[in-house]
Amino acid sequence: MVSAKVKVINPQGMHMRPAQVFVAEMAKYNSDVTIVFGGKTVNAKSIMHLMAACIKQGSELEIRCEGEQEAEALKAAVALVEAGLGDL
Amino acid sequence: MILRGIAASDGIGLGRAVCVREENLDYSDVAYSGKESEKARLQAAIEEFEQRTSAMAEHIRQQVGDKESEILTGQIAMLADPFMRSQMQDAIDGGACAEAAVDNVCTMYADMFAAVEDEMMRQRATDVKDIRSRLLGILLGAASVDLSNLPAGTVLVTRELTPSMTVGLQKENVAAIITASGGKTSHSAILARALQVPAVLSVTKVLEVVRDGDGLIVDGGEGIAILNPDERTRSEYLTRQKDYQARIASLEVYRSPSHRGCRRQAISALCQHRLRR
Numbered sequence: 325m326v327s328a329k330v331k332v333i334n335p336q337g338m339h340m341r342p343a344q345v346f347v348a349e350m351a352k353y354n355s356d357v358t359i360v361f362g363g364k365t366v367n368a369k370s371i372m373h374l375m376a377a378c379i380k381q382g383s384e385l386e387i388r389c390e391g392e393q394e395a396e397a398l399k400a401a402v403a404l405v406e407a408g409l410g411d412l
Numbered sequence: 413m414i415l416r417g418i419a420a421s422d423g424i425g426l427g428r429a430v431c432v433r434e435e436n437l438d439y440s441d442v443a444y445s446g447k448e449s450e451k452a453r454l455q456a457a458i459e460e461f462e463q464r465t466s467a468m469a470e471h472i473r474q475q476v477g478d479k480e481s482e483i484l485t486g487q488i489a490m491l492a493d494p495f496m497r498s499q500m501q502d503a504i505d506g507g508a509c510a511e512a513a514v515d516n517v518c519t520m521y522a523d524m525f526a527a528v529e530d531e532m533m534r535q536r537a538t539d540v541k542d543i544r545s546r547l548l549g550i551l552l553g554a555a556s557v558d559l560s561n562l563p564a565g566t567v568l569v570t571r572e573l574t575p576s577m578t579v580g581l582q583k584e585n586v587a588a589i590i591t592a593s594g595g596k597t598s599h600s601a602i603l604a605r606a607l608q609v610p611a612v613l614s615v616t617k618v619l620e621v622v623r624d625g626d627g628l629i630v631d632g633g634e635g636i637a638i639l640n641p642d643e644r645t646r647s648e649y650l651t652r653q654k655d656y657q658a659r660i661a662s663l664e665v666y667r668s669p670s671h672r673g674c675r676r677q678a679i680s681a682l683c684q685h686r687l688r689r
Contacts, residue, residue: 370495378530
């Protein structure tokens with residue numbers, strides 16, 4: 325299992341469009357992807373759960389990946405969040 | 413009778429009611445046909461949903477706008493959620509027919525979104541309910557609502573204005589919209605404003621008191637509707653409607669390229685327009 329901490333920078337946080345971008349990318353990797361945020365653990369490959377977590381701008385996330393392609397998945401996840409999830 | 417609701421889209425409309433009532437999505441007569449069969453039915457319905465929804469999204473993108481079209485592309489993304497799909501499969505494994513699987517899982521997610529603090533995220537509950545209705549409609553073979561032949565001067569009365577309703581809608585024939593539910597940031601409000609049709613939302617009893625053909629006046633800016641107005645009220649509102657349209661037309665001139673330099677004038681005109689209300 326690998327993990328990293330990132331901060332959400334885009335203004336509207338993890339709303340529909342950025343959530344779509346995130347799950348579409350994560351779907352490519354053979355790995356479980358979870359996000360720990362505000363004491364909750366969220367299945368980050370599920371757009372429903374990702375949106376329901378109400379992740380806003382400034383949120384500190386811990387992204388955890390576990391599986392065959394955990395390293396690639398984590399790298400891609402971190403890069404996406406740091407680049408603003410396509411929403412900047 | 414004066415009906416009060418939420419002012420969602422400015423303007424005044426006068427016309428006759430066309431009530432869009434919900435189709436019957438009762439699936440209690442559907443018999444479980446076995447795991448494989450129900451899963452196949454579900455899969456076929458999902459594919460049909462995706463096809464129909466993409467077509468609607470494209471239509472709305474061309475007729476209304478990109479942002480409004482994303483409401484529907486978002487629904488496709490939600491239904492593609494692997495976790496949600498596996499929950500529907502599990503429900504079928506547990507003996508639920510495809511309809512029950514869709515109903516139970518979608519209702520669970522709608523409740524989940526309805527409970528979140530963030531108002532924008534709460535809107536997703538409406539999306540999930542819309543997905544549920546359309547999927548059930550496909551599974552049950554219900555006819556979808558067709559609003560492409562409304563007579564001129566229609567005041568559309570419905571529980572909510574869904575994206576699928578706007579497909580094929582001739583907005584020139586829609587004088588106004590009244591819905592029984594929805595707030596200022598709901599899809600109904602977003603779509604009504606994008607269509608530039610006056611709308612009042614959350615008139616909870618509207619479908620109980622209004623019948624097809626009833627005369628209606630809608631003041632979208634004030635959030636009221638008048639049912640079966642008398643002649644004097646009608647002419648008063650016709651005048652108000654003309655005044656409103658004249659004010660809007662006078663603001664349009666600031667959109668033209670020759671006025672690009674006149675930002676201050678435009679802002680002052682807009683403030684005056686707002687103060688007058």
